[in-house]
Amino acid sequence: MFHGLSAFPLTPTTEQRIDTAAYTALVTRLAATGVDSIGALGSTGSYAYLTREQRAHAAQIAVEAAGGVPVIVGIGALRTSHVLQLAEDAQKAGASALLLAPMTYQPLTEDEVFGLYEDVTRELSVPLCVYDNPATTHVHFTDELHGRIAQLPNVASIKIPSVPDDPSASELRVDALRALIPDTVTIGISGDWMAARGLTAGCDVWYSVIGGTFPQTALALTRAAQAGHALKATELSEGLEPLWALFRQHGSLRVMSAAASHLGLTEATNLPRPLRALDETARRRVAAALDALQLTF
Template identity: 45%
Template sequence: MTLFVGLSAFPITPMTPAGEVIAPDLRRLVERLEAGGADSVGLLGSTGTYMFLSRDERRRAVATAVGAVTSTPVIAGVGAMRTDEAQTFARDAAGEGAAGLLLAPVSYTPLTEEEVFQHFLAVASATDLPLCIYSNPGTTNFTFRSSFVARLAAIPTIAAIKLPLPASRDVAADLADFRRAAPGLSIGYSGDWGCKDAMLAGADCWYSVAGGLFPQQAADLTAAAMRGDHEEAERCDAVFAELWKLFRKVGSLRLMYAAANMLELTDAQLPKPLLGLEQGLRERLVSALPV
C-alpha cells in the first residue's frame, strides 16, 4: 500500500440533484483509477464536492470507493465547519475502511493559527488513521506557513500536507522551505499544471484533479517525474497542455464534470447552485481532453 506518495487521483462524486451519491457511477470512476495506476484515491476533496454531502452520503461514498478497489488505498476528506462534525466524519471514514484522511480548516469566519491547531489536534486524535493537511487558501481563507506546519507535524497521526502551487511560482524553493520546517512529512502539491515541476523538484505526491479522470496519463507523468526523467516528464505533461490552459482560465471542477459526461462515465451534474460549462468552453474542452 502506498499512501501520500506518487499519484493521488481525485474523482468527482456523482450525485443526484437531491445530494444522493450515485454509487454505480462512483464505483466505475474509482475502478478506472485503480486500473489506470493511481497510487491512491483522493475521495471527497474539493473535486469530490464534499461540502455538498450529508454525513450519510459521505459515509456511503467512502464505502463505495473502498469496495471498488482491491489494493489501492482510499484517502477520505473529512472537512467540516465544526470540529465535532469533522471528528465524526473521520470516525465514519475509518469505519468504512479508508486508509487515510484529508482535512481542510473549513470555516465561515477566518481562523487563527491556534484555532486551526486545536481543530487538527482534535480530528487527528479521533482515529489512528494518518492524516494529510489540506492547504487550500482559496476556499478556506487560511494560509499554512511553514513554521506553523512544523508545529502541526508534531501531532502523531499527521503524516502529510497537500499544498497549492506557490504564488512565487518557485515550487522548488517552496518545497525546500517546507522540507526544512517539517522533514518528517510527506509533501505534495495540487494545481495540476505545475505539478510536473513539483515532482521533478522532489515532491512526494501529486494530488491530481485530472488524474481523477485520466489516471493512466497522469500516472505516466508521475512516474517519469519521480525517476527524474525530464524529457519523458515534459512529453507526458504536453498531453495535458490544453487542459491546463482551461484549468487556469476557469478552474477545474466544472471542467471535470463536463469531461465525465463527455466520456459517458456519468450523467451526474454539478450540485446546485453550481452551473455547468457554457457552450464555448465545452467545445474547447472536447479538443483538450488527453485521450
C-alpha cells in the same frame, strides 16, 4: 500511500443522491490503472456540498470499489464536532487515510487552525493529510504553522497548492518546508499544471485532479518525474496546456465534470447545486481540447 499519484475522482450526484453506479465505475477504473492511492471526497469530489450520510455512503463505495488500493477520504467541515463524526464514518468504511482542509466562515487564527488539527488527530487511528487550499478555504498556512501541525500524531502528509515557476525557486520552497517537518511527513503538490514542477522539485506525491478522470495520463507524468526524467515530465505537462488553460479559466472541477460527461463516464448533470455545469460553448471547448489531446484515459 503518500507517494506517487493520488487520483481524485468526481463524486457524481443528482439533487437526490450520489450516482452510485457512475461513482463505482470511476473508482474501479482508477484502481485498475494502478494509481498509488485514490482521494475520495476531495474538492473535486464536492465534499463540502454533501450531507454526512452521503459522505459516509461515498466513502463506503470508494473503499469497496478500490479493491485494496488505499483510499484517502476527505473529512473537512465547518465545526470540529462534525469533522470528528466524518472521521469516524470514514474509518468505519475502511479508509486508509483522511484528508482535512480547515473549512470556515469566520476567519480562523493560526491557533484555531492548529487547534482543529490537534483535536482531530488525537482521535484518529489512521494517518492524516493536511489540505492547504487557500483558493477555496481562504485559510493561509505559513510554513511555521505547517511545522507545528506536522508534529501532531498521525499527521503523515501535507498537500500544498503550488510552487514557484522557477525550478531553483521551487526546490528552495520544498526544501524550506521539509526542513520544518518530520522525516515521516511527505509533501504533495495539488495544482495540476504545477505538478511536474513540484514533483521534480522534490514533492513526494501528486494529489491530482486529472488523475481522477485520466489516470494513465497522470501516471505517465508522475512516473517520469519519479524516475528523475524532469525534462520528460515537463514535456508531458506542457503538452496538456490546453487543459490547464481551461482549468485556469473555469476551475478544474467544472472542467472535469464536463470531461467525464463527454466521455460517457457520468450523466451530463453531475454536480450538486448551486454548482452548475459549464455552458454549451465552454463544454464544446473542453470536448475539443480532449479530442485534440486524444485524452480518453
